[in-house]
Amino acid sequence: MALLGCGVVGSQVIRLMHEQAGDLAARIGAPLELAGVAVRRQGRKRDVDIAPELFTTDAEALVTRDDIDIVIEVIGGIEPARSLIVAALSGGKSVVTANKALLAEDGAALYEAARQGSGDLYFEASVAGAIPLLRPLRESLAGDHVKRVLGIVNGTTNYILDKMDTTGASFTDALEEAQTLGYAEADPTADVEGFDAAAKAAILAGLAYHSRVTAAEVHREGITEITATDVASAKDMGYVIKLLAICARSDDGRSFGVRVHPAMIPRSHPLAGVREAYNAVFVEAESAGQLMFYGKGAGGAPTASAVLGDLVAVARNRLAGTRGPDESTYADLAVHPMGETVTRCHVALDVADKPGVLARVAELFAKHDVSIQTVRQEGHGDDAQLVIVTHRATDAALSATMEGLRELDIVRAVASVMRVEGDD
Amino acid sequence: MALLGCGVVGSQVIRLMHEQAGDLAARIGAPLELAGVAVRRQGRKRDVDIAPELFTTDAEALVTRDDIDIVIEVIGGIEPARSLIVAALSGGKSVVTANKALLAEDGAALYEAARQGSGDLYFEASVAGAIPLLRPLRESLAGDHVKRVLGIVNGTTNYILDKMDTTGASFTDALEEAQTLGYAEADPTADVEGFDAAAKAAILAGLAYHSRVTAAEVHREGITEITATDVASAKDMGYVIKLLAICARSDDGRSFGVRVHPAMIPRSHPLAGVREAYNAVFVEAESAGQLMFYGKGAGGAPTASAVLGDLVAVARNRLAGTRGPDESTYADLAVHPMGETVTRCHVALDVADKPGVLARVAELFAKHDVSIQTVRQEGHGDDAQLVIVTHRATDAALSATMEGLRELDIVRAVASVMRVEGDD
Numbered sequence A, B: 001m002a003l004l005g006c007g008v009v010g011s012q013v014i015r016l017m018h019e020q021a022g023d024l025a026a027r028i029g030a031p032l033e034l035a036g037v038a039v040r041r042q043g044r045k046r047d048v049d050i051a052p053e054l055f056t057t058d059a060e061a062l063v064t065r066d067d068i069d070i071v072i073e074v075i076g077g078i079e080p081a082r083s084l085i086v087a088a089l090s091g092g093k094s095v096v097t098a099n100k101a102l103l104a105e106d107g108a109a110l111y112e113a114a115r116q117g118s119g120d121l122y123f124e125a126s127v128a129g130a131i132p133l134l135r136p137l138r139e140s141l142a143g144d145h146v147k148r149v150l151g152i153v154n155g156t157t158n159y160i161l162d163k164m165d166t167t168g169a170s171f172t173d174a175l176e177e178a179q180t181l182g183y184a185e186a187d188p189t190a191d192v193e194g195f196d197a198a199a200k201a202a203i204l205a206g207l208a209y210h211s212r213v214t215a216a217e218v219h220r221e222g223i224t225e226i227t228a229t230d231v232a233s234a235k236d237m238g239y240v241i242k243l244l245a246i247c248a249r250s251d252d253g254r255s256f257g258v259r260v261h262p263a264m265i266p267r268s269h270p271l272a273g274v275r276e277a278y279n280a281v282f283v284e285a286e287s288a289g290q291l292m293f294y295g296k297g298a299g300g301a302p303t304a305s306a307v308l309g310d311l312v313a314v315a316r317n318r319l320a321g322t323r324g325p326d327e328s329t330y331a332d333l334a335v336h337p338m339g340e341t342v343t344r345c346h347v348a349l350d351v352a353d354k355p356g357v358l359a360r361v362a363e364l365f366a367k368h369d370v371s372i373q374t375v376r377q378e379g380h381g382d383d384a385q386l387v388i389v390t391h392r393a394t395d396a397a398l399s400a401t402m403e404g405l406r407e408l409d410i411v412r413a414v415a416s417v418m419r420v421e422g423d424d
Helices: A008-019 A021-028 A059-063 A081-090 A100-117 A134-140 A155-167 A171-180 A195-209 A228-236 A300-320 A357-367 A395-407 B008-019 B021-028 B059-063 B081-090 B100-117 B134-140 B155-167 B171-180 B195-209 B228-236 B300-320 B357-367 B395-407
Strands: A002-004 A036-038 A070-073 A094-097 A146-152 A239-249 A255-266 A278-285 A289-296 A342-351 A372-378 A385-390 A411-420 B002-004 B036-038 B070-073 B094-097 B146-152 B239-249 B255-266 B278-285 B289-296 B342-351 B372-378 B385-390 B411-420
Touching (some): A070 A081, A081 A094, A094 A300, A155 A228, A155 A239, A195 A239, A195 A255, A228 A239, A300 B134, A357 A385, A357 A395, B002 B059, B070 B300, B081 B094, B081 B100, B100 B195, B134 B195, B146 B195, B155 B171, B155 B228, B155 B278, B195 B239, B195 B255, B228 B239, B357 B385, B357 B395
Parallel strands (some): A255 A411, B002 B036, B002 B070
Antiparallel strands (some): A146 A239, A146 A278, A278 A289, A289 B289, A342 A385, B146 B239, B146 B278
């Protein structure tokens, strides 16, 4: 087998392959042999114990070598990862990858290459790191119907939101702390703007609904606009704000929505207790009911654990002359636009405290067919605030209502708007 | 395929096979056909929609019929389930079973029959119902080392302990409520004495440590002795009492312990929040770190979901002419006796409040090499109570210490002893 990339994850894969060589051989039924490691630069000092001649900068030559039957890709990013994986798969090799961005952008091309070459494409490490999640979704739940997936799938943003919740810190301060501790990158865009979570949401939705989904189809909002006041006000009401990846089937089962955005969830919800950089995915299936999978979503060793689990599986498959589950897109359901997604909203309005204000606000909600669950007035006089939580409505109706509120003369400002999930 | 048993789980399996016939066929690549259902009594009114001629009381004939390639067993118990499964497997059929008692008593015989016939033996539903747990353990973590498994795997006892914790009820009252609500059987022995959990612990330990384990090797204590006072005193100290199935590798990795007993866990532990009849299994692996799997551990539809997931897998394997993972016992580690298990203890002593009492108690702990973490004296005079939490020590040393305490003249009574888990 060959390894593409020798960074944080790759070096852990090598370490574990050494340390557990005996166990892996027993579990597979044959020993694993590392035949080459593709790196960008030769001669760099690396914290791994392998013969220097195994390193090569010619990844293309490595993935087409005849003596290699399995390729592990942990480079990340779209190119050259895509070309290398496609070349390996087309050439009949099996591939284990942790590359969520590539799978979410062009998974179909990878599966196609795997079918051509009759090899395996496994990618457990691509979503929620060490948590066994994709295998359960595509195998254990193969006899069930997934209604909804609610996931905390990005450790960086969960760390930031958890700090804001427990210490009252601002987004900027919490981000800075996350960067100092290595939980966030110098350029945190992919995490805080939800791109990373959106790629994972696309992969989860594809498996859950047996349909093809790309990251471009995922509605995406990040957490940069969340203020300490939003977090405190959620706390007051018994909620906590989390960045969620949500896949939800429509009521008629003919389409589904996929979205990533911050949302308020009740503190009693199992996801509310997911602290620091941990990940957790909550799955609601028709027969199985509510399930939750919890663990470390990132890091060298946890991700390497998932990669090695896949490696054992594809190696066993090769020995048995068989393949694991292929892409399953038979349902071919449509992704419905965000406007058709049914959700609920928490909205805080700065209003003038005078008679008739509530009536005019309520009238606007009614006009858009949005039913109000609770209203609370806080403060009075010039500082009066209306806090409203709606019943379920389409996102389009909720957005139109928020638009209308902003134009209402008696509304000084729409202080915050946040979707509410997990309490229906 | 054939179904053995048409009770709570079996009838849900039939219902779901009907309702999801199209999906199952698409996921497998071929339609499933139910060729027979073995029942104890013919002609009984059943809540399933199948042709009456499919029912038979001759299960033995059914499992050897040539036109049947997959057998689902949901009868439970040792016989006739064992003979039927062995006959089916030896005859080359694949078997899906939810039978934890049989697997924990004689799993080796079933695996042997599966090898002879080259069929599959799948049993995801046997532990923690709908929660995908066995597949993650034996496949996703195949490249990792499991250090410890802490599981709430019996819904009945979790319901009872949760009621005692939230309402202050006695064991008897909580049991009665559980019986009224259908969470406990009229004869609750298998649940409250830990037999059910012990069978599951044996299955989990076997998979986690790649060794053969039977229920007889599991140290087992039930929850019938737990008093409302124990529960309240745990609560005071920030703990909650749960019946845990624990599989833990020794520090040198050469053996492991398997046990089922009530234990105090900190309220901050992810398992502490598992309410009512839910199940959850907490796994600590060397590379993956802490993982938790949560969901419904019993019930017709959840168990049927797990059975159908396995059914899809074995059907796919048959179409591909391959087999799923075989029994993995290569590590062949020994189960060490309970006395060698390392754990911690919480003990409450009724003592006389006079000088020198603590010194004599402390001396006894020291004599047995048990180090004390905290001591708290409550009350005074005749009602004085010493509450001691130890550091980690072998169960043998802890037991000898408790024995010694009972014989100490200054100790009026050992009011409660409870192991402490999950905070190291």
